[in-house]
Amino acid sequence: QWSHHHSGDDIQPTGLRAPEVILGHPWDQGVDVWSIGCLVIELIAGTPLFAINPFTKEWTLDEDHLAQMTDVLGEQFPADMLSKSQNREKFVKEDGTFIHSAVPREPTWHLRSFLTSEYSLIRSNEKEIGGAYDFLRRCLHLRPGDRSNVKDLAEDPWLSTGSQTESTSSIV
Numbered sequence: 400q401w402s403h404h405h406s407g408d409d410i411q412p413t414g415l416r417a418p419e420v421i422l423g424h425p426w427d428q429g430v431d432v433w434s435i436g437c438l439v440i441e442l443i444a445g446t447p448l449f450a451i452n453p454f455t456k457e458w459t460l461d462e463d464h465l466a467q468m469t470d471v472l473g474e475q476f477p478a479d480m481l482s483k484s485q486n487r488e489k490f491v492k493e494d495g496t497f498i499h500s501a502v503p504r505e506p507t508w509h510l511r512s513f514l515t516s517e518y519s520l521i522r523s524n525e526k527e528i529g530g531a532y533d534f535l536r537r538c539l540h541l542r543p544g545d546r547s548n549v550k551d552l553a554e555d556p557w558l559s560t561g562s563q564t565e566s567t568s569s570i571v
Contacts, residue, residue, distance in 0.1 A: 414447050415433070419480070421465055422480070424480060436537075439531075439535060443521060443531060444514065444516055444520075445518040449464055459489075459490075462489070465490055465497070468541060469541070470509070471509060471513075474540070510536070531557060537552060
């Protein structure tokens, strides 16, 4: 099976890139689940989940991207994940804070805010917001092992025909 054969680590478009890829942590099919989550939120909200343009010169593109991930998800990178990441020292100090954490950066919305924004296709449907949020949280975890697999995602209740509104049936 090819799922464990890697021809390189330069994978995924920047805005869809999973945290383990940026950090140089071992990766697997979980990177695809991360990308699915990023794409679904972009289809619903009409905007990318991560703005790939650092607010200041001090923050590198990748460091800012990782910081946005922690903001959007309300999680911090687990110490055991950072200890297995080849690029940790480029972005994160020993105490788990970002190298440039003292330098202000553009604030980032929390994941739920994307679903309720004025551009969201489901902003006025609380049931859809809840279902989409639960689905996205199954896709988007900083720790790769905490993400659902593709088979389980395909069986998510939010994707079933009965839970879709007219506004979302065209995107799922």
